[in-house]
Amino acid sequence: RPISRMLRLSIPDGTEGIAFAPYGDKLRQIRKICSVELFSARRVQSFRTVREEEAGRLLLAVAAAATASDPVNLSNRLSAYAADSSVRAIIGSRFKDRDTFLMILQRGIKLFAGMSLPDLYPSSRLAMLVSRVPGQMKRYREERDAFMDAAVREHQENRAADDDKEGLLDVLLRIQREGQLQFPMSIDNIKSAVGDMFAGGSDTSATTLIWTMAELLKNPRVMRKAQDEVRRALAGQPNVTEDSLGGLNYMRLVIKEVLRLHPPAPLLLPRECMNDCRVLGFDVPKGTMVLVNAWAVSRDPAHWDAAEEFIPERFERGEVDFKGADMEYTPFGAGRRMCPGMSFGLANVELALAGLLYHFDWELPGGAQAKELDMTEKMGVTVRLRRDLLLVPVVRVPLPLD
Numbered sequence: 001r002p003i004s005r006m007l008r009l010s011i012p013d014g015t016e017g018i019a020f021a022p023y024g025d026k027l028r029q030i031r032k033i034c035s036v037e038l039f040s041a042r043r044v045q046s047f048r049t050v051r052e053e054e055a056g057r058l059l060l061a062v063a064a065a066a067t068a069s070d071p072v073n074l075s076n077r078l079s080a081y082a083a084d085s086s087v088r089a090i091i092g093s094r095f096k097d098r099d100t101f102l103m104i105l106q107r108g109i110k111l112f113a114g115m116s117l118p119d120l121y122p123s124s125r126l127a128m129l130v131s132r133v134p135g136q137m138k139r140y141r142e143e144r145d146a147f148m149d150a151a152v153r154e155h156q157e158n159r160a161a162d163d164d165k166e167g168l169l170d171v172l173l174r175i176q177r178e179g180q181l182q183f184p185m186s187i188d189n190i191k192s193a194v195g196d197m198f199a200g201g202s203d204t205s206a207t208t209l210i211w212t213m214a215e216l217l218k219n220p221r222v223m224r225k226a227q228d229e230v231r232r233a234l235a236g237q238p239n240v241t242e243d244s245l246g247g248l249n250y251m252r253l254v255i256k257e258v259l260r261l262h263p264p265a266p267l268l269l270p271r272e273c274m275n276d277c278r279v280l281g282f283d284v285p286k287g288t289m290v291l292v293n294a295w296a297v298s299r300d301p302a303h304w305d306a307a308e309e310f311i312p313e314r315f316e317r318g319e320v321d322f323k324g325a326d327m328e329y330t331p332f333g334a335g336r337r338m339c340p341g342m343s344f345g346l347a348n349v350e351l352a353l354a355g356l357l358y359h360f361d362w363e364l365p366g367g368a369q370a371k372e373l374d375m376t377e378k379m380g381v382t383v384r385l386r387r388d389l390l391l392v393p394v395v396r397v398p399l400p401l402d
């Protein structure tokens with residue numbers, strides 16, 4: 001990954017976490033920690049209760065709006081759900097200052113995504129002098145560090161006694177304590193990794209959920225089919241649990257189709273060319289920043305029939321998947337830097353979506369027609385709907401009273 005001059009102000013050399021770990025043995029080490037410890041199937045499963053509680057909270061808020069026949073701002077609700085589930089998995093439910101943590105990290109994500117004068121003119125001292133970004137980066141780093149220090153201290157004091165209750169920060173602190181690593185992990189590395197997991201995990205899941213609900217509203221045939229499946233599979237159950245998600249094959253195809261048309265990180269994360277090479281007749285020098293336009297590739301009529309249409313059935317035969325082997329469809333990237341949190345993210349998305357489809361029917365406010373729903377995109381760290389998604393829920397399967 002390229003690290004710009006501005007980014008370096010907030011991630012000094014040697015303090016990288018996961019997303020900016022330098023290529024080579026250190027990257028291999030942290031990626032192994034990701035697959036064996038942080039995002040293993042067992043670990044993702046261990047946060048099941050957290051997800052179920054947070055999904056329950058989301059559904060209760062939606063049910064309250066349904067009772068009052070009010071529209072619910074699903075963009076806000078789904079963002080809160082994704083942020084809360086991530087923060088609880090990463091930092092742990094005991095963390096006192098969750099809201100401040102969220103605010104600081106959001107500010108960091110905005111700063112990282114922005115283009116600054118010193119990055120456009122890297123050798124210019126004037127650019128460095130007139131730009132406000134260096135000061136903002138420095139302030140962000142100081143604030144983040146002070147805050148993370150407090151979070152780490154709190155964790156060291158209340159060390160998780162039970163392995164299954166470990167949050168991801170606990171896991172990293174344990175690995176550090178055990179001292180078995182070829183390249184020891186510093187507290188700064190751990191703090192950066194926590195930031196990466198939050199930045200990588202929460203907005204992406206929320207964005208996927210928001211686009212899914214918007215596409216389902218726009219495509220009533222698909223909405224009906226997905227709801228029929230969920231309601232058939234869960235018939236008689238008071239609420240959705242992760243045990244009940246096994247047979248929801250069509251819902252999974254819906255999520256796949258959403259990730260094709262709306263990959264939350266449309267340009268993936270920047271890569272850096274490691275050797276001089278030639279691509280399609282163009283010379284690409286070593287060190288060039290490479291952005292992969294996954295959004296365009298996964299809508300390219302050369303690879304997809306009816307490329308602009310929302311047709312989940314196209315994935316029915318399972319020929320194309322997002323696991324990094326099919327280059328025409330890479331919402332999680334591919335190769336050695338592919339998203340390590342894929343199953344974690346999908347678990348968040350599937351549970352919330354199943355609940356929204358099981359308990360409620362959905363309408364547009366003021367009796368508007370599906371074709372009136374504005375699907376314009378807004379470019380940001382992730383690409384979201386330009387306007388907040390406001391929908392009116394109608395209860396079909398009431399939530400249990402407790």
Ligand code: HEM
Pocket residue numbers: 018019020196197198200201202204205208263264265268269270330331332333334335336337338339340341342344345346
């Ligand atoms: C729907 C959910 C998600 C999507 C669409 C997504 C997408 C991506 C993409 C496109 C990349 C860049 C891959 C590349 O350069 O080839 C990435 C990297 C990454 N993601 Fe995810 N992600 C999701 C969920 C998560 C979750 C839940 C976590 C952690 C809690 C996470 C953590 C990371 C990290 C740490 C990286 C950097 C990996 C590296 O540089 O080696 N992601 N993700």
